[in-house]
Amino acid sequence: MTRLVVLSGCSGGGKSTLLLELQRRGCTCVAEPGRRIVAEELESGGGALPWLDMAAFARRAMAMALTDLAAAESASGPVFFxxxxxxxxxxxxxxxGFPILRRVAETRYDDRVFMAPPWRELYRHDAERRHGFDxxxxxxxRLLEAYSSLGYRIETLPKAGVAERADFVLERLHSASME
Incomplete structure (x- = not known):
């Protein structure tokens, strides 16, 4: 059975690093749409960048997320997003201000979402992350509220090293499959 597992949460909270560790351990992983979009837009001179046109950026991220989801549904085992x-x-x-969340409510991932909490010591600006920690x-x-309002169960990642975080995620998924 394919499990579509989301890693979400605070920008700069270590999600991509955790994804790399899960991938190193043999898990199937899907990179963040936003980072891919920013790289494409910067290379092509496009304007769908969060600091130029956040609505266009978000619409592109939605389209890419749907494509990623469709591609992952035939995978065996868990797929981490x-x-x-x-x-x-x-x-x-x-x-x-448009209430789009309710329109995507039927598109489901695994009921358990792993959230990276704000972690000031990890947060860094870079060419693709120009916003501040606040x-x-x-x-x-906003993401906690969005996932909760759509009925997802939130699992907060520990503020720990990447190996411990990966162990946490895999243990929680294994425990859930035993329920």
Whole structure:
């Protein structure tokens, strides 16, 4: 059975590093749509960048998340996503005011979502992450609300090393499969 497992949470909270560790351990992983979009837009000179046109960026992230989800549904075993359609829809709803979250509610991932909490010591600016830590914390709060409102069970990742975080995720998924 394919399990579509989301790693979400605070920007700069270690999600991508955790995804790399899960991939190193043999898990199937899908990179964050936002990072891929930013790289494509910067290379092509496009404008769907979160600091230029957040609505266009979020719409592209939603389309990419749907494509990623469709591609993953035939995989065997768990597939780990660095962010999801819910993240993109929450961003679009935040900037546009349009209630898009309810429209994506039927598109489901595993009921358990792993959230990376704000962790100031990990947070770094880079060419693709230009917002500040306070903005990242506000985004985290919006994501907690979005996932909760859609009936997902939140598992907060421990503030620990990447190996311990990967162990935590895999143990929780194994425990859930035994229930």
């Amino acid at each position: 660095d962010r999801s359609l819910v993240d993109a829809a929450a961003a679009l709803e935040h900037v546009s 903005d990242a914390v506000a985004e985290y709060e």
